[in-house]
Amino acid sequence: MRQTRQPEVAVIGAGPAGLAAALAAAQAGLGDVMLIERDLELGGILPQCIHDGFGSIVFKEALTGPEYAQYFIDMVGRSNIDVLLDTMVLDLTAERKITAINSRDGVLEIEPKAVILAMGCRERTRHQILIPGFRPAGVITAGAAQRYMNIEGLIPGRSVVILGSGDIGMIMARRFTLEGAQVEGVYEAMDHPGGLTRNVVQCLQDYEIPLHLSHTVTFIHGRKRVEAVSVAEVDADFEPKMETERRIPCDTLMLSVGLIPENELSRKAGIEIDPATSGPVVDERMETSVPGIFACGNVVNVYDLVDYVTQSAEVAGAGAAEYVLQGRKREAPIRVVPGRNVKYVVPQIISDFDRDISFYFRVEHPEKAVVTRVSADGEVLSQKKAKMVRPPEMVKAKAGPDALKDGHKVSEIIVDVNAGE
């Protein structure tokens, strides 16, 4: 017998975003919240992120990933949120009908009043960046390597070349080293490290792991198992300079070359996707273009801090609860426009400018001594100085309607970065 369930809110995904969103919805007064997770346990990617550095904003201390997750998992345990583990969502319609499956209940039809998307993101693979060569065993993405090493208890290889110096790439370089493997080097196509300086120092320099900037992998050798990779310097257009190509023997190539929001379900529901973020267009309550479907965390845009993921999820959870309890009629939205040195801004639109809103954005290029600014139709709502802004690090700016002089109706909000002083 197929089962139909009608919770008030169904949250898809129980990583940091889904956990916080479900809790926020429950705290906002909903008694019937369902949390659907495809894995065997709660927490998403956090249980495998065993390093510290999580929670400096939300908890004001440096926690490890499992500790950060545990706080929310315990809260969910104490709540009456209905948790479905090991359950795969197969379909989502614009009418908010979810089809899911698991081994215990079989096919589940879930018809919630509101849906919160919290599926997170996935890793780019070697093919998406078109690395030439063979297809042997031993080519692995950083997240998969992290899962094997920190959860499954398996070591993918003993001599490792890493492509990509994002935070997880460097953190895994340290992890491989501490587990007794040899990291031959970290190669980065950009002329600066992709991740935080803290990780360059504490993950690479501490262990004397060489970081080769402006380099890429040009070929993967080995038919059955990786035997070596070729690397070369790249020019300003990231094209390899083949005369600098050299061969590095290794048995593993680990890739940390970017994350992509996981939006297969969003597309099935016909949700509008922002090409700049690869995630849904959301408003200030994290509601997508489809009424009653909210989104938060890395589904919306790849945040660099889990704290921001939690914050976006709390907004989505409260927004979904408000939608269920009070209903919502959205008016013509205010557009949020990226201004000078801003690549994109989340949220992309504002439906009701009735509260303080956190704008998260990424800059296009690094800039020192700047002022970040939020303005409405030419009127500055808030501004903040920063010593430096860099593309890998999201910037947060807050602004609310109280700053508006006469409370007039706003038609456009611009977020921009300008030279300070």
Added chain:
Amino acid sequence: MNKHDFICINCPLSCSLELYEEGGRVQEVKGADCKLGEKYAAEEYANPRRILTTTVKARNGIVSLLPVRSTEAIPKRLVRDAVRALAGVVVEAPVKRGQVVLKDILETGIDVVASRHLGKMPASSEN
């Protein structure tokens, strides 16, 4: 005077710091944009410390490894030895978050504790 190079990790500016010392006494820190940088260089020179995070093997847990951390930062030079000391440790599930896995690691006075709850694998499971 001897020179030591550091990169400040306190903010995205990532100042390149030059610390000058004589006979182990810090004389001057150059290149810092703010006080935090000077303090950081002095600490990194005199007594660099790191939070230790790694895993230990777990028996009968729902997963086979338990993530652990040191309750405080330990001297940087001891990190590798500490990880090796923990390589032989096996815990029995269930484990609670904060449960001490190894007391006073390498005589630092600092304990290593579990980073998560680890439930027991249900007996009926095939794995």
Added chain:
Amino acid sequence: MQQMEQQSIKRKHDEFSLPLPASAEVVVIGGGVVGCAIARELTRFTPDVVVLEKENDVADAASKANNAMVHSGMGEKKGTLKAHLNVRGNRMYDRFVEGLNVEFKRDGMFIVITPRSLSFPWLRWIPAWLVRQWMRVCLPWVLVAYGRGKGIKGLKRVRRKKLLRLEPNLTPEVISGIYDPNYGRISPYKLTIALAEHAVINGARVCLNTEVMGVRVEDGEVRGVITDRGEIATKRVVNAAGCFADEVARMAGADGFRIHARKGATLLFDKEISTVVNHTISELRVPLAGHSKGGGLMPTIDGPLQLGPTAIEVEDKYDTSVSREEIDWILDRFLYLIPTFPKSSVICAFTGVRAPTEQEDFVIGVSDKVKGFVNAAGTQSPALASAPAIAEMVLGVLQGLGVSRTLREDFDPVRPGKPVFSKLSDAERQKLVEEDPRWGHVICRCEYVTEAEIVNAIHGIIPATTVDAVKRRTRAGMGRCQGGFCGPRVSAILARELGIPVTQVTKDGEGSPLFCCESKDLLKEVV
């Protein structure tokens, strides 16, 4: 230590493969699409057939890495054996796949004519408008007539306007084209596996991980086949060893041809963008550089879109690498046809190695030097399309060598299919979960593959014992994340079902372990 581990992998696989039979009426060397097609056709007349495959699975070389097209014969030179068997094989396909439970679609192909189609140097002496007019009006008729001359039926001329209506993303530079209704699409490895399993259902034995080391010939007649696992007595050998067919022929003293390796790289795109084309599209290019039919944009039967292949001569028959030049060539060549193509949606690049002879034609028939030694060689593309006709021809030759001509009454015409979760209705899914909860356990999130399907593959008639073999049967790991998520789970299921430690699970057999050791092992070594 490493050696010991490898030995135990080998032993484990042996338990999953068959004991080597002492004798057989026919031994087929090579478990590619040609070898398995021949074996299956043989079992209609005799069950006493043995297929020898050196790899851990059938379809583990060119049959897993080609462009998955059932060609019509348009690309082959009239008068060659290849052209003849291709046209005939194509016509036989619907009957050929009957009962196999493998998806086959015959939905045709557009061959489009663009300003790049003709590159004869002398064309520059003719006014450009005249060339264009001729390409628009006359060239389609020339192509239709050319095809008809080879026996290809149903070719139609298609005007530019209609082409652009049916394929709105096609370059507006397109001039005209033809439609070839005979082209079909199939998964070449699923077909090969199905053929092998159908043969086994009807009595054949498929021995994996079994490499041929020699052919015993006495008094000019075949007496047996020597393998690394022992010897099989037989009077009839079929050489369907693909790239290695020349080496096998030499073992028997029946040489007379040389196989040179020519690789072909293909790019595979996310199924999400498959709607950029509605049909298979190929661009007419004459004269063609090198030995390729030109390739095209091909929506595969399983969803993702393929672009390619290239054609590059290589020294090494195992050179399945993709070079930077090939990637650039493919993108340059095919993205011209679809200017809006989202090229960042690549999910995979792979290469197969073709097995042409110097003469570039198939070599099919009994050796004139060794009685009982039958070649099915030189089977480069379009061998997939020609397979039914090659098998028919080889069967005829073997019947001339004494194989029964009477159809077996006990031949089972059906190779049962297994349910594919992603294609089922919710009601069907519910029913399966109630029978076996593993149908409710989705392992591969990109392609929606369940634990039940993976277990079925591992315990299939031709067992899947590696991650890649599971992938070919179930599509687990074939989606956009390329196994990033499901890799750990598939490895764990393989280990459990094969009864081996996870550290012994391989990607593609011996020498391709996925892990070097368990956590903490390296730290203990260092001490």
